[in-house]
Amino acid sequence: MTAPASAAGPTEGSDRLPPVRFAFDRHTWKEIAHLLLNLPVSVFGFVYAYTVVFTGGLLSLTVIGLPVLAVSLLGARQLGKLERKRTRALLGVHVEEPTPLPISRGGGPMQRLWLALKDPVGWRTLLYDFIRLPWGVLTFCTVLTSLFVLWPVLPFLARGLANVDRAMVRGLLSPSDELERRIAELESDRGVVVDTAAADLRRIERDLHDGAQARLVALAMGLGLAKEKLLEGQADDAVAEMVAEAHGEVKLALQELRDLARGIHPAVLTDRGLDAALSSVASRCTVPVKVTADLPARPAPAIEGIAYFTVSELLQNISKHSGARSASVDVWRAEDRLLIQVRDDGRGGARLEAGSGMRGLADRLGAVDGLFVVDSPAGGPTVVTAELPWRDRKE
Incomplete structure (x- = not known):
């Protein structure tokens, strides 16, 4: 079987x-x-x-x-x-x-x-x-x-x-985990903020020393010489000329102090908000700039200040380097973000290179959880987009 x-x-x-x-x-x-x-x-x-x-x-x-x-x-x-x-x-x-x-x-x-x-x-x-x-x-x-x-x-x-x-x-x-990552980012951002604040203080010190302070010293010396001549009874044309020069120095020193104060925090931003402040800075640009601000309310002062100085520096770059014939600034709120877009029809070629002004702006925005994107092909146009977290203003 x-x-x-x-x-x-x-x-x-x-x-x-x-x-x-x-x-x-x-x-x-x-x-x-x-x-x-x-x-x-x-x-x-x-x-x-x-x-x-x-x-x-x-x-x-x-x-x-x-x-x-x-x-x-x-x-x-x-x-x-x-x-x-x-x-x-x-x-x-x-x-x-x-x-x-x-x-x-x-x-x-x-x-x-x-x-x-x-x-x-x-x-x-x-x-x-x-x-x-x-x-x-x-x-x-x-x-x-x-x-x-x-x-x-x-x-x-x-x-x-x-x-x-x-x-x-x-x-x-x-x-x-997310906490460790955020701690590392915040520690890095704190270093950026500290370095930026130190650089701003050095700039203010340099501007005061080389500008208003030097003019006030010259003013004091001129007024001292005029005083001596008056005490000597020499009230002639030379004294009048010294006083006129001193008056001119006073006006220049005051103007430089106003410019310095505007660079720290412009009064128009405090009094009238971002729309008026951006229109003011745009009026000083050598290129015609169209400003459009669509904001339902004013953001927190810190965010408002960062937005103002970001646009201000971008417009300075357009004046100095772009060769543009026109530019535009658009500011609006999208949910919990404040968006800024600056365009120009210049030659393009802007880059986020280390040590450049653009890199500095990107670092400043990154320190407050912001974003900074540059689209600038050779030949233009240049479009810079910045995002900031929206924080409500506390009255």
């Missing part, structure tokens, strides 16, 4: 167990490859992390210690980026990239150094590299042994080990 096919030895089409054959799909082989690569990757990461901590701690007593540690943490960020790419390619884990460290948005060298040293992403990556070495040895040895000894259960074993890897990547290499 012939034995049934199911009881016989393996035959064509039934020599492989379906569950095992199905388990060895391309996803399983990717997981196996990932687990085998864990050893060399974890060895490199552990050596890097140990070197960073040991060298940084050793050099922390010297001047170069903290900068070396800061650079090493930036390097750890790059290692984390490579590990996320490897996990994404082999394990299918889609972990978002952390927000770039805002060390290029302004602030002095010490501010940027402090931000790098406090970077939670860099420190979590070092922790990840520390704990990965024993895990990398375990997964490499387990999978390598299973390839020859535990072949039927290898797919399930690989899946379990890979799930642990997925959890580690999500837990330690995922982006910082």
Whole structure:
């Protein structure tokens, strides 16, 4: 009696167990490859992390210690980026990239150094590299042994080990939470605000020293000479000329003080609002400017001031550099944002380069959660769009 096919030895089409054959799909082989690569990757990461901590701690007593540690943490960020790419390619884990460290948005060298040293992403990556070495040895040895000894259960074993890897990547290499990101941005923005305020104070000091102060000194000297001549009884044409010159110096000094006060905070902005203030600054532009302001109410003074000085500097750039024949300024509110758009038909080519006036404006707006976008192709036209958060004015 012939034995049934199911009881016989393996035959064509039934020599492989379906569950095992199905388990060895391309996803399983990717997981196996990932687990085998864990050893060399974890060895490199552990050596890097140990070197960073040991060298940084050793050099922390010297001047170069903290900068070396800061650079090493930036390097750890790059290692984390490579590990996320490897996990994404082999394990299918889609972990978002952390927000770039805002060390290029302004602030002095010490501010940027402090931000790098406090970077939670860099420190979590070092922790990840520390704990990965024993895990990398375990997964490499387990999978390598299973390839020859535990072949039927290898797919399930690989899946379990890979799930642990997925959890580690999500837990330690995922982006910082929103609070950490906002703290880093606010610390950077605080540095920008401090630097901007210091630059404004230096400008005011320079304008006072070179302008009104110098004129008032000359005025005092002229009046002193006129007084001496009058005391000597020399009330002649020379004294009258000195007094006339002093009168002229007084008028110039007053004008410079008015200009300086307007640069700090124009009275028209305080008294009549953004529409009138922008019309005033537009009237001083060498290019005809059309101003349109559609605001249902006045924003908070701080936002109003930033909007005014942004438009003022953009119009100065148009006067000096654009070669435009006309320009326009549009200001309006859209939900909880104050939008500003400045256009000119000049030669274009404006760029947000480091150290430029445009870069400075972008940094100032970024410090208050604003946006600054420049569209200026060669040949023009130039369109600059700025956004500020709308804050209601408290009467």
